[in-house]
Amino acid sequence: MTSSPPAVLELSGITKHFGDITANRAIDWSLNAGRIYALLGENGAGKSTLMSILAGRYQPDAGTIRRQGRTVRFQSPAQALAAGIGMVYQRFMLVAPLSVAENIRLHGAAGRSRSDRQGASIRELAVRYGLAVDPDALVQDLSMGERQRVEILKLLNRRADILIFDEPTAVLTHTEIAGLFEVFQRLRDEGKTIVFITHKLEEVMAVADEIAVMRRGRMVARLAAADVRSQHDLARLMVGREIILNVDKPPAAPGETVLAVSGLSGPAGSSRPGFEEIAFEVRRGEILAIIGVAGNGQEDLAAGLAGLTPLKTGRLTFKGRRWRAPQWGRKPHEGIAYIPADRDRTASVGAIDLVENFMLTQLAVFSRALRLDRRRAAAATAAAVERFAIRGGGLKAPAGNLSGGNLQKLVLARELARHPDLLLAEQPTQGLDVRATEAVWQALLHQRAASAVLLITGDLKEALSLADRIAVIFRGRILDTIAARDSAAIDRIKLLMAGLETG
Amino acid sequence: MIEELAFIGQIAVKSSIAVLLATLGEIIAERSGVLNLGVEGMMLTGALAGAAVGVATGNPVAATVAAALAGGLLALVHGFFSISLRVNQVLSGLALTILGLGLTSFLGRPLIGTRPGVRLAPWPIPGLAEIPLIGDIFFRQSVLAYLAYILVPLCWVLLYRTRTGLKIRAAGEDAAAVDAAGINVFRLRYLCTLAGGLGAGLAGAYLSLAYTPGWKESMTGGQGWVAIAMVIFAGWNPLKAVIGAFLFGGLTALQFYFQAIGIELIPAYILRMLPYVLTIAVMVLVNTGGGRRRGASPAALGVAFNREG
Ligand SMILES: Nc1ncnc2c1ncn2[C@@H]1O[C@H](COP(=O)(O)OP(=O)(O)OP(=O)(O)O)[C@@H](O)[C@H]1O
Ligand SMILES: [Mg+2]
Numbered sequence: 001m002t003s004s005p006p007a008v009l010e011l012s013g014i015t016k017h018f019g020d021i022t023a024n025r026a027i028d029w030s031l032n033a034g035r036i037y038a039l040l041g042e043n044g045a046g047k048s049t050l051m052s053i054l055a056g057r058y059q060p061d062a063g064t065i066r067r068q069g070r071t072v073r074f075q076s077p078a079q080a081l082a083a084g085i086g087m088v089y090q091r092f093m094l095v096a097p098l099s100v101a102e103n104i105r106l107h108g109a110a111g112r113s114r115s116d117r118q119g120a121s122i123r124e125l126a127v128r129y130g131l132a133v134d135p136d137a138l139v140q141d142l143s144m145g146e147r148q149r150v151e152i153l154k155l156l157n158r159r160a161d162i163l164i165f166d167e168p169t170a171v172l173t174h175t176e177i178a179g180l181f182e183v184f185q186r187l188r189d190e191g192k193t194i195v196f197i198t199h200k201l202e203e204v205m206a207v208a209d210e211i212a213v214m215r216r217g218r219m220v221a222r223l224a225a226a227d228v229r230s231q232h233d234l235a236r237l238m239v240g241r242e243i244i245l246n247v248d249k250p251p252a253a254p255g256e257t258v259l260a261v262s263g264l265s266g267p268a269g270s271s272r273p274g275f276e277e278i279a280f281e282v283r284r285g286e287i288l289a290i291i292g293v294a295g296n297g298q299e300d301l302a303a304g305l306a307g308l309t310p311l312k313t314g315r316l317t318f319k320g321r322r323w324r325a326p327q328w329g330r331k332p333h334e335g336i337a338y339i340p341a342d343r344d345r346t347a348s349v350g351a352i353d354l355v356e357n358f359m360l361t362q363l364a365v366f367s368r369a370l371r372l373d374r375r376r377a378a379a380a381t382a383a384a385v386e387r388f389a390i391r392g393g394g395l396k397a398p399a400g401n402l403s404g405g406n407l408q409k410l411v412l413a414r415e416l417a418r419h420p421d422l423l424l425a426e427q428p429t430q431g432l433d434v435r436a437t438e439a440v441w442q443a444l445l446h447q448r449a450a451s452a453v454l455l456i457t458g459d460l461k462e463a464l465s466l467a468d469r470i471a472v473i474f475r476g477r478i479l480d481t482i483a484a485r486d487s488a489a490i491d492r493i494k495l496l497m498a499g500l501e502t503g
Numbered sequence: 504m505i506e507e508l509a510f511i512g513q514i515a516v517k518s519s520i521a522v523l524l525a526t527l528g529e530i531i532a533e534r535s536g537v538l539n540l541g542v543e544g545m546m547l548t549g550a551l552a553g554a555a556v557g558v559a560t561g562n563p564v565a566a567t568v569a570a571a572l573a574g575g576l577l578a579l580v581h582g583f584f585s586i587s588l589r590v591n592q593v594l595s596g597l598a599l600t601i602l603g604l605g606l607t608s609f610l611g612r613p614l615i616g617t618r619p620g621v622r623l624a625p626w627p628i629p630g631l632a633e634i635p636l637i638g639d640i641f642f643r644q645s646v647l648a649y650l651a652y653i654l655v656p657l658c659w660v661l662l663y664r665t666r667t668g669l670k671i672r673a674a675g676e677d678a679a680a681v682d683a684a685g686i687n688v689f690r691l692r693y694l695c696t697l698a699g700g701l702g703a704g705l706a707g708a709y710l711s712l713a714y715t716p717g718w719k720e721s722m723t724g725g726q727g728w729v730a731i732a733m734v735i736f737a738g739w740n741p742l743k744a745v746i747g748a749f750l751f752g753g754l755t756a757l758q759f760y761f762q763a764i765g766i767e768l769i770p771a772y773i774l775r776m777l778p779y780v781l782t783i784a785v786m787v788l789v790n791t792g793g794g795r796r797r798g799a800s801p802a803a804l805g806v807a808f809n810r811e812g
Contacts, residue, residue: 057683057810078685093683095673097802105666106673107684154684 006069008033008193009054009085009162014063016049018401021393023049025217027063031162036188037195038204038225040238041214042433043405044391047197048090050214051164054195055087056080086155087164090404090431092147094139100150101135107154125156129186130179143295145176152183163187165196169203170431173293173458175498181207199433201231213237239435247441252468255284257317258422258452259305264314264325266304274300275476278314284421287444287453289467290478293497294458297476299341302426302456304329306338308346319421337361337420339411341427341456343404347411350400354392355381357399358414365418384413388439405436412440416447423447426456441466460493472496505636511756512640518759519752520648521546521706521714521723525730526737526744527651527658528702532578534662534739535695536675538805539581540596542703543727544603549574549707551607554614554718557621557711566621567647567708574704575697577603582696586689589807604721614718623647623713645713647705654702658741671695675801678808688808703727725779732782738799750785754778 007030016024023046031037041047052058054065056074064071067083074080077087094103104122126132131149139147148168155163169177184194184207198204204211204225211228213221221237228234260281267274275297282288292298303309311325318333340346348357355374358381359366366377381395388409392402399407412428425444429437444453444466457463463470464484471481472493479496482489495501525542532539539545553570560566577599584595623645631642641652662668670691674681678688706726711718729751737743758774 076685076687077683078687081685087683089683091679093677093680095677095680097676098669098673102669102673106669106681106686158685 007031007066008068010066010069011054012064012066014050014053014060014065016046016053016058016060018049019393021401022217024053024060027214027219029212029219029222031193031195033161033193034188034191035193035209036184036207037193037210037212038208039195039197039212039214040199040201040204040234042216042239043431043436044216044403045214045433046217047214048166048403051087051166051195051197054080054162055085055164057087081155081158081160084160085162085164086158086160088148088151088155088166088168090166090170092144092151094147094150096140097138099136099138100133100142103139103150104135104154104157108157122153122157125153129156129183131183143176144171145173145179148172148176148180149183161191162193162195165194167197167199167431169198169200171294174460174494177203199431199437201234201434204228204234205231215239235434238433247438247445247465249445249465252286252448254286254468257281257283258319259454260317261305262315264301264304264311264316266309266311266313266325267300268310268312268326273297273476274312275304275473278473278478280471280478280481282422282452282454284450284452285448286468287448287455287466289455289457289463289470289484290473291457291460291463291470291493291497292473296473298456298458298473299426300476301473302338302341302424305454306336306340306424307332335421337415337418337423339415339423339425339428341430343407343411344400348399348407351398353397354385354390354395354399354402354410357410358384358417361414362418380417384410384417388413388443389435405432408432409436409439412443416443420451423451423453424456425453427458428455429459429462460490460497463493464490474499507760509636509639511753511760512636513643514756514759515749515752516640516644516648517714517752518755519748520644520651521709521726522730522733522751523651523706523744523748524647524654524709525703525706525727526733526748527654527741528574528699528706529730529734530737530739530741530744531658531662531671531702532695532699533734533804534675534801535671535692536678536801536803536806536808537582537585537692537696537699538592538596539578539585539599539696539699540593540731541577541581541599541603541727542699542730543723543725544600545574545577545700545703546707546710546723546727546730547603547607547721548577549704550711550722551611551614551707551718552704553621553708554611554619554711554716557619558614558617559620561620563621563623563712566712567705570708570711571701571704574702574707575700578696578700578703579693581700582693585807586692586696589809592805592807600727608720611718611720615720617717619712619716619718621712622716623709645709647709647713650705655741655745662741672801675803678803678806679810682808682810692808703730706730729779729782735800736782736785739801740799747785751778751782754781 009031011027011029014024014027027050039047053060056077056079072083122135131153133146133149168180172180187194208225211223211225212219262279264278265276278301280288290298304311307329310329314325316323316328319335355378359377366373378395390406390409392406429440447453455466467484469481470484470493471478474496479502482493525546529542549570552573553566556569557566581595581599584590585592625643626646628642632638662672670686674688674691682688710722733744733747736747755778758777761774762771
């Protein structure tokens with residue numbers, strides 16, 4: 001940086017402890033107007049905590065924040081917002097049963113302005129920044145991309161000029177991500193400051209002006225995006241070594257068919273469309289990926305196969321035994337391990353500790369007569385923590401305190417420990433940093449030798465890196481199944497996912 | 504025949520007002536996400552405070568205000584435990600009811616048998632009271648009944664047509680989102696809990712100043728619980744609360760009527776049970792019929808809010 005305009009926000013010595021954990025340690029950082037900042041760092045590095053401090057949700061234990069030269073202390077999000085700092089959280093802060101307009105009005109309700117700057121001005125903001133969304137729609141009916149636009153509108157309506165995004169792209173489709181970045185650029189050109197957290201290095205290269213990297217609670221690098229030559233440099237800054245996310249995939253040696261389904265539709269007893277006429281088979285020793293943009297029925301399919309929701313019609317053959325669809329979910333199947341996309345609620349219980357979470361799906365393994373063998377469970381958990389480098393408050397800490405990536409690694413380790421015949425992995429690397437992603441990918445590939453792996457994902461790179469065959473799901477139907485070795489397939493998969501080509 | 508109908512109708516409305524006032528208050532509290540099972544206790548405390556201040560001053564306004572404030576004060580205790588300390592709301596509410604029962608039965612002893620200091624007699628509204636049937640049923644009631652009539656649409660407008668109402672409804676659905684919007688969830692919930700207490704206190708005032716003037720131990724006779732049931736029956740909507748309250752009042756009036764004309768078809772104690780039993784029956788029907796109502800329940804009802812948790 002040669003010419004330095006006055007900082008709109010300056011942090012010095014920001015420190016935050018959660019019990020024994022130091023989430024942020026003496027952080028200095030300054031933000032300027034009209035720039036887009038990318039904040040990088042491994043899972044648990046303290047990125048969300050730092051941003052929550054800026055947005056007034058947490059108070060720092062030490063350090064000062066200066067806004068346009070004046071020292072400020074935010075006791076609540078309200079005060080940060082009044083100072084022009086707004087945040088879009090990982091978990092959207094929208095009231096689902098209310099309409100878009102009501103949500104925006106709710107946000108404005110805290111403000112001083114008496115007038116109902118509703119209708120006209122919201123539409124005007126929407127047009128100006130390319131944030132089209134129907135004001136009368138209920139939030140619960142909106143896609144993730146639309147919800148995010150509502151979040152941005154909420155902040156703009158309050159005249160925020162520092163906008164913070166916590167992993168905004170994790171829940172978006174390719175097109176929605178491109179749209180979001182255009183919005184970022186328009187906001188920047190209007191002189192606003194954007195800070196976004198991401199784990200995807202290509203996103204940093206695509207849109208950021210400035211880059212900051214955190215590691216274990218410290219800010220370890222601040223640099224201009226122009227000075228970064230490649231993603232390799234970034235990866236090295238983040239984890240101290242080069243990671244380019246290229247896993248070696250030896251050719252598959254498929255064995256017997258573990259699961260075959262045909263004519264599968266569901267979910268039963270729901271008005272949602274779900275999925276229809278699904279047919280595939282997956283064999284021991286191979287990874288079959290089902291790829292699709294979020295909301296095309298793969299979530300329902302995963303829940304149905306895992307036995308969480310009932311299936312409507314169709315047939316399944318699992319380990320040689322035949323099932324009719326309605327019978328499938330009646331009782332749990334020996335030999336299936338499931339890694340759900342929702343790691344906070346479906347996969348784990350936040351209030352209980354790591355060891356107990358590790359035991360959850362394998363109580364039989366860890367019980368001796370009527371007693372649970374906690375000591376053996378603790379040893380197994382400790383081994384998993386070691387193998388996957390799970391960082392957090394230790395075995396006795398509640399799982400809810402783990403950062404997203406660390407929790408995911410714990411769930412993965414638990415499910416692998418069950419030695420499944422079929423591993424059902426749904427969005428296994430969503431929100432994970434490169435190092436964790438690499439660890440998960442390697443674990444899945446490793447598991448391929450022993451199990452059939454069904455990978456349900458929205459991430460094309462993940463599917464291409466891991467899968468032997470890729471089935472594309474669109475509007476609840478599998479359009480085509482493509483061999484992953486076929487390099488010409490990539491473009492076709494993209495078109496299929498977008499529904500621009502039929503199978 | 505018409506006369507009898509007018510009489511039964513008048514008693515029905517008269518018997519529904521306490522439940523209606525308490526229900527309105529509880530709707531506001533629950534809409535913001537605070538479940539207060541202490542309605543019975545707040546109502547009793549309000550009734551005693553109203554009766555006592557009535558005896559001491561003879562001033563109806565002072566007695567009514569004292570009753571409302573007593574209910575509100577108790578509600579703030581619930582607020583402190585459930586909002587600030589994040590104690591389980593069911594436990595805190597139950598404790599409040601038990602506290603109210605014990606406290607009033609102890610403090611109310613000197614008042615038993617004294618002449619009521621204030622009687623809010625029926626006050627026919629000139630003009631309206633002359634309308635045949637309707638006038639007899641609705642407009643020959645006490646002032647507190649008219650207050651309830653006004654509060655019903657006011658509560659509805661508050662909840663559905665104002666910014667404050669939007670904040671209240673949102674806080675009951677998703678407190679974290681409301682907090683992120685820069686709204687003080689704690690203050691909002693305290694105020695709504697207070698409103699619930701004021702409503703229950705007024706309901707108590709109605710009982711000890713208008714319905715059966717004077718103090719009697721446990722004079723609410725479970726109407727606080729009926730009010731809590733009515734909140735669910737009404738789907739947290741103030742307008743529908745009217746229907747529920749009148750249903751309860753109507754059944755109470757029928758019971759009086761049968762007793763009065765001396766029909767001994769059904770034993771008296773079963774008749775006295777009727778309003779409560781039927782209230783429960785209605786609740787069961789409403790909640791099993793398609794499960795639509797349950798969807799109306801505020802999603803964050805009974806869930807304390809904690810920013811760092
Ligand atoms: N409310 C909390 N209570 C206790 N510990 C917490 C809490 N929030 C975060 N932590 C801990 O603080 C550290 C930093 O967490 P934070 O969520 O800021 O990480 P992050 O960089 O956002 O990670 P991710 O990329 O996985 O989202 C972690 O070790 C986490 O376990
Ligand atoms: Mg985070």
